Amino acid sequence: MKLVGASDLLSRRIIGNEIFENVDVAVIVRALVQKYRHPAVAYDETLIPLTGRTLTKFSMPFRKLGQALDTLGKTLDTQRGVPFGVLPDGRFFFATPEPPTLTLGVNDVQSLALLTVSGDDAITEMTLIALSRASGTAPNVVSVYPAGYGAGTITPGGIVTRGGFTARGVPYQPATYTLKTVAAGFETYGLQDAAIVPDGSDVLTRTLPLSDVLNDGFTDIANAMDGSGTTYAQNDGVSRSPYLQFRVPAGANADPVVGMRALYSLDMNGLNASSFPGEITLQYSFPDPTGATAYFATAAFDFHLTDTGGAPREVTSLRPLPEEFLASLRSAPWAVDTPAPYTATVNFSFETLSGQSTVPAGRLKLYALEFIGLDRVKVDTIAQSSLRPPAQEPTEFRVTALPSALSSVTLTGHPGGNLVGDVAEIAGEHTAAGLTRLTIKLQQPGASEVSRLVRLITQEAAAGAQTDLRGYIERNP
Missing domain, CATH: 2.40.450 (PUA domain-like fold)
Known part of the structure; x- marks a missing residue:
């Protein structure tokens, strides 16, 4: 709502080159309005309530006051901003009820x-094609088993054991992930369109809720999940089969997992590397949706650990769920609140073969181990802008x-x-x-x-x- 006249004065004033750091959005608004408002606009701090949103840094040197206020409003609501303007009695308001x-x-x-x-x-329903191909580091082994396909067992940690370092199962074809959004107030129009997410759009996230963290033989595992990329977990030199594993369970209110990232170093100086096979495994699993078999559908992507001479090596891989798996789980596009329909597990481990001594402590360091998810909010924002x-x-x-x-x-x-x-x-x-x-x-x-x-x-x-x-x-x- 805009009262014609006084509100327009906000765009007739130029602000200075102040820099605000680590303060609430409302504090910035108060300072700008109090200093640069037109004389016809009254300042009332009670009409600029604290927002709870802190900006690390904000500066818009020598821009229009109205432009700066609009930008600040969109840090609270990226789509619409927040209401602000001048009331009939001349007082300025920002983000008030x-x-x-x-x-x-x-x-x-x-x-x-x-x-x-x-x-x-008009477009009142937009289906956005967000992800449809694999990319990044290629796995050494891909194993795709539909529910009931071949023999297999599920370990307590959720990893499928089927044996061998060879590709098994059916061919892997990545699924297409889509998200649909509807223009509020126009649901009954049914005017649909579909589009591919624009090139270069950031639709991924590495912040996902983890469950059932399992560890044996690694110390300081929190370092591998703190996001710093500089601290690390390391093998303790005691366990013959150290591993670190966690998952995002089916049904979680989480973005769908579509890949993983690991940063590690392995120093095998003086050791026979072939006697210590190791790998990173990204696995998706879910029960047979038809209930016809007790076996889980599973897709596993194995990345072999290599001797890096102690230098860090990054493995980043996008591997969407297999096409036939997603088709059996979902017939409709994602929505911004769709829960995870499958369990995603990532496992980082290596073995000590019989007759070999354990690898000395600190030879295997893990700087980062994390899932990559398709960010539902980011995709929904892009889809909303296409309506x-x-x-x-x-x-x-x-x-x-x-x-x-x-x-x-x-x-x-x-x-x-x-x-x-x-x-x-x-x-x-x-x-x-x-x-x-x-x-x-x-x-x-x-x-x-x-x-x-x-x-x-x-x-x-x-x-x-x-x-x-x-x-x-x-x-x-």
């Missing part, structure tokens, strides 16, 4: 213009009243039912009789003609730039 709603009868307003909709290029709700001309009417901040209006008594809309704009004028007449415009957020055109032009420009980039790469391989 929504102003009140108003109910009017149709007979109490004048010059009512009803909503019109244009859907020529094009039907363009709407605001419902507009006039009423004689004192100006007031409003969030929404309900018009009762209309033959087609009550009309409800968010307040987009209030413009006031004083009549010769001394009365204040307000022109109020209602619309659904993000659905105005201007918003639709900006969104459409931005999307087309991005698509054109991506096409040009692909053409350049093809001409200059």
